[in-house]
Amino acid sequence: MHRARQQLAKLLPKTDVVIELLDARLPQASRNPLLHELRGHRPCLTVLSKSDLADPEATQAWVASLRSQGQPTMPAVATAPHAGRRILQAARQLVPPRNFRLRPLMLLIVGIPNVGKSTLFNTLVGRTVSQAADKAAITRAPKRIFLDDETTLFDTPGVLWPKLEDQEGALLLAATGAIRETALDLWTIAVGALALLERHYAERLRQRYGVTCAPAPEETLLAIGRQRGCLRSKGEVDMEKTARIFLSDLREGKLGRISLQWPNH
Secondary structure: OHHHHHHHHHHHHHOOEEEEEEEOOOOOOOOOHHHHHHHOOOOEEEEEEOOOOOOHHHHHHHHHHHHHOOOOEEEOOOOOHHHHHHHHHHHHOOOOOOOOOOOOEEEEEEEOOOOOHHHHHHHHHOOOOOOOOOOOOOOOOOEEEEEEOOEEEEEOOOOOOOOOOOHHHHHHHHHOOOOOHHHOOHHHHHHHHHHHHHHHOHHHHHHHHOOOOOOOHHHHHHHHHHHOOOEOOOOOEOHHHHHHHHHHHHHOOOOOOOOOOOOOO
16 A cells, blocks of 8 residues: 555556545545545546445435535446547546647546446446456556547556555455455445445345344344354354355445445534
8 A cells, every 4th residue: 555655646646636545435435535635736537436336315315415525525436438439528628628639638537446447447448457446455556548549547446545544445445355355344335334224225134034133233143143044053144155145245246236434424
């Protein structure tokens, strides 16, 4: 992460517009204040990535909230070509008019790990030039490509905080795969994510797992484990297996379009 921050610091002085990707399911937790500090007053387009996995109502509320703060914001699905065209058009509008053939537009894609930067990079380029996968720390070094005579695009490694002091934010990042699973206990991650989902999506949980939310999220998760047959030889629930099943369903959208953070919540 220290090396990634150094790489960003070198690229930013050459950059016209920063394209910051946030996870549409948790925009607040996935926004790295370090990136804001590094970019200074440089124009920034905020893209709510993975919006096809997020609750549309929550995403609309986040777009309205961020725009009301003067932050150009748009939702997007990184794999959609039309989304790529809209992002490029919106980014260009943030720069004063000039002859881009004489001085090409420099765009820098930034964000936390596993937010979809490399996927968007490939979509904008129109072919696979940056490795992408549904796990953290795939991109190791900045990549540059000339989109055309007027536009240069940089993809960068994901950057997390030097120290994650917000425990709920850290839990959300782990639940969606931005932090490697080795960093936190799987059961703790699953219980915390389930507790948040119960606020807005109790019926979704019942439909998916056939369980009713218990007074404590730990009890609900144990019930899910029993329903899914995650049992050890003595009939005890295999907690790690249960947590993996639940987190996999969450990350892959099998619970439907859900958001883990809402504005002003």
